[in-house]
Amino acid sequence: MKWLNYFLNFNIPFYIYKLNTHDSIILSHKIKMNQPMIILYGIVYIIKNFYNDKKTTIAILETNNILYINKIKEKNCHYKIIAISKSFLISFQWKNLININKSFNDLIFKEIIKLYIKTNKKYEMMNIIMSHKYIKNRVIQLLLFFARDFGSMHKKKITICYYISQNTIGTISGSTRTTVNRILKHLTYNKYIEYSIDKKIILNINYFGIHYIKKSKYKH
Incomplete structure (x- = not known):
């Protein structure tokens, strides 16, 4: 040090x-x-x-x-x-x-x-x-930030090296755990993200593109 x-x-x-x-x-x-x-x-x-x-x-x-x-x-x-x-x-x-x-x-x-x-x-x-109006876009941008700065890439997938709880994501993005849970379920269902055995978030870059950011119904 x-x-x-x-x-x-x-x-x-x-x-x-x-x-x-x-x-x-x-x-x-x-x-x-x-x-x-x-x-x-x-x-x-x-x-x-x-x-x-x-x-x-x-x-x-x-x-x-x-x-x-x-x-x-x-x-x-x-x-x-x-x-x-x-x-x-x-x-x-x-x-x-x-x-x-x-x-x-x-x-x-x-x-x-x-x-x-x-x-x-x-x-x-x-x-x-935080400039994004919709919470969904804030969460997505936040995941991209974590992937870029704290991620490890393997076979076109980026694993965020630290466990990030839904409460933490909600607090940082100015939302609630319930809303974050819905957003992450949506991303998981559409194969943008998945989870490791120890519950770390994995971004699938084949699906998770920068152009994915768009209007969302998750406003709270």
């Missing part, structure tokens, strides 16, 4: 969070935490929860993405970082980087800029997913 080695070698204070699947970290205006976190290992997603029960997913992040939420001033919402798989996050303070050796300072900030560029693409992808 490159970042852990950096911090240890240069005596930079840090804290490591370990999240098992479905564990979460909650950030709100009541919690004075204003530190960036680098994902050392794993996959998490970030939900913005409003106190009127409205919520929206703002990103799905993975190893070597950086998570930085500025001091939260809004009192009507909080952020929730939820682990899709076992994950390790390392947090630190910017001021501790400024005081280190200049040559290393330049190196680490260049590396952090790379993390921000890579992470920004994840936010852009989530904006694309």
Whole structure:
């Protein structure tokens, strides 16, 4: 783990969070935490929860993405970082980087800029997913995202390497487990997807094309 080695070698204070699947970290205006976190290992997603029960997913992040939420001033919402798989996050303070050796300072900030560029693409992808009006299209786009970033291809089939529950798909897409279940049954019946023995989703690329995205009756 490159970042852990950096911090240890240069005596930079840090804290490591370990999240098992479905564990979460909650950030709100009541919690004075204003530190960036680098994902050392794993996959998490970030939900913005409003106190009127409205919520929206703002990103799905993975190893070597950086998570930085500025001091939260809004009192009507909080952020929730939820682990899709076992994950390790390392947090630190910017001021501790400024005081280190200049040559290393330049190196680490260049590396952090790379993390921000890579992470920004994840936010852009989530904006694309959530821009779909119909839930069915959001779910399909989400499956394509998981297949692209976390999939393993074999004989024209892509297996998403992590088990993704219907509840998780529903939460990320802004829907319910019941609606997601209907959509996945429809995709299974039409051979767009199937399941492995350990319930991982497999996309059949012979059937599952990008041009499949179209209007759907699943609006909720």
